[in-house]
Amino acid sequence: MNIPVNTPAPRIGRRRFLTGSLLIAAGAVVSTACSTDPTGGSSGGKTTLNVWYHAYGEAGTQQAVLRYATAFTKANPDIAVKVTWVPGDYAGKLYASLLTDAAPDVFEIGDFDEGLAHRGQIAPLDELYGDTRADFGAAALDTVTVEGKLYGVKMIDDVLMLYYRKSALAAAGITPPTTFDGLAAAAKALSTGKSKGLYLGTDGTGDGPALAVMSTGGELVTREGKVAFGSPQALEALTAFKRLHEDKSLLLGFTTDWWDPSAFTQGMAAMQWCGLWAMPAVRTALGDDFGVMPWPAFREGGTPVLRVGGWTSCVNAKGRHVDAANKFVQWLWVQNSDLQRDFAESYGLHVPPRTSVAATATKLTTGLAKDTVELARRYGRHNPGTWNTAVSTAFNAAAAKIATGQGDPAALLADAASKAQSEIDKQLGR
Incomplete structure (x- = not known):
């Protein structure tokens, strides 16, 4: 399962029993909608993106993704972001949602499922990478490649x-x-x-x-x-x-x-x-x-x-706001290396998929963390x-x-x- 610097509190679990949505527009939280139904609607801005995350167990992760969304809407005030935190059987809820009109515009998945690409449920994202493509590790690209196209952006390696x-x-x-x-x-x-x-x-x-x-x-x-x-x-x-x-x-x-x-x-x-x-x-x-x-x-x-393993950000190909969703994914997981490093290093330990970002993740450069990264380089296998x-x-x-x-x-x-x-x-x- 499948991250400011702090010492994480003891883990409650990779799927804590918390749920709800926070709507962010123009760089501020403007309303909340907490419910056991993570598909509840909200409004705000010219476009409202619904972005799903599974309920990370590492303390501070939920607050971090809200900060990221706030920074994005401040830079893009015409796009509101509803951050939806999904507990329990995330994959089951996600796959069920993708068959409905309430499906998220942007969502993360754990081990990449190429069936989503074959079924036309996720959009190819090759254009989002630009000149950073070579900075992503070969495995981070290979795992999201289907028939020569890239269908996601790897967020973290676990x-x-x-x-x-x-x-x-x-x-x-x-x-x-x-x-x-x-x-x-x-x-x-x-x-x-x-x-x-x-x-x-x-x-x-x-x-x-x-x-x-x-x-x-x-x-x-x-x-x-x-x-x-x-x-x-x-x-x-x-x-x-x-x-x-x-x-x-x-x-x-x-x-x-x-x-x-x-x-x-x-x-x-x-x-x-x-x-x-x-x-x-x-x-x-x-x-x-x-x-x-x-x-x-x-x-x-x-x-x-x-x-x-790890987590990958994908865009719903059948969503109503594909262009805005692409913009959000590119801004967060391609353009803002400081946020990528924060997400990987500050809430538990994860490996940034980008070579340049991993090189600046100081907590991964010494001791057992460094040893683990080296072992993964030599013996790591993806599903x-x-x-x-x-x-x-x-x-x-x-x-x-x-x-x-x-x-x-x-x-x-x-x-x-x-x-x-x-x-x-x-x-x-x-």
């Missing part, structure tokens, strides 16, 4: 990795593992009393199955849209992943999911899969008693993995653009059953691959 408690590993005589066997053995050895060795999420799977596949050097889906997670290597890795459950090494059912570091900082797990955004909160709680590492290679000679809800659900459901011994692994994975391929073929119109 790096996901394993945190480990230095003192816990040292007390057990364990060095950070470099293979899955090493990880499984470490997780088992570190499970003592009420503390478990590893936290991957409330369900005990989280990103683990996808990481297991990628750690063999394989892919989930190829760039050509062919399912790859049904390979013999993937089956071997997913079957091995079951060991974490058999060994009872995983913390299950914690009160917050993997995106929140509380299980780790409260000593409930010696290792946790989480994100760079949590590093300030982890450091506040633990000082220097933590380290970071990739998900280890499946075996020696394999591929360590960090996942790189494929075809990895939508239907595809990921098919894979994750099969992986969860394999991990908990509910059926024949080969049959479960083959069925999931078939379902996923049918869905991808529909996305790509073939």
Whole structure:
């Protein structure tokens, strides 16, 4: 999940239960409309843009996007901006809204979904980049490219990795593992009393199955849209992943999911899969008693993995104010590098997608933050653009059953691959 400089307060969650809209015109908040319905209307200015954000958990983020909107309307008084803060199932609410007249003009999405481009729901934004295009990292461009056009502007990169408690590993005589066997053995050895060795999420799977596949050097889906997670290597890795459950090494059912570091900082797990955004909160709680590492290679000679996600700003191609929406996205995410750096560095930690902005993000240039960015450069993997809800659900459901011994692994994975391929073929119109 998927940011002035301050020390973030403890995270309430990536999806805090807050909602509502604030209307900003001519550089000032002119009215509020708080409701459980984030699509309520407002008016003001010659044009009113509805801009959606998911409910970030990092303290100060909501206030920051309101400041940005205020600065934009001061520079463009003919365009009012209604900032809508959407809690809960953001993706579900967004996709439902895009089928209605109440859809936002500008919205962010997490892992880029190229199906939105194929369905004509988001506008190509190539012209917005101008001469800054070369300043965006190759991955930031590749992930939003569909049939040669750019359908979004990456706002932040979120790096996901394993945190480990230095003192816990040292007390057990364990060095950070470099293979899955090493990880499984470490997780088992570190499970003592009420503390478990590893936290991957409330369900005990989280990103683990996808990481297991990628750690063999394989892919989930190829760039050509062919399912790859049904390979013999993937089956071997997913079957091995079951060991974490058999060994009872995983913390299950914690009160917050993997995106929140509380299980780790409260000593409930010696290792946790989480994100760079949590590093300030982890450091506040633990000082220097933590380290970071990739998900280890499946075996020696394999591929360590960090996942790189983040958030991308898109324009509703079917909206009533496409030109004004383009202007807002360009102003905020292309032209104003100071605001891009603030968003990435001041509310948790995120990586700016632009090379020049990242170079001035001082909190990312030292210590473990710097190490994490370097690890992401070497081992970072993005989910494929075809990895939508239907595809990921098919894979994750099969992986969860394999991990908990509910059926024949080969049959479960083959069925999931078939379902996923049918869905991808529909996305790509073939």
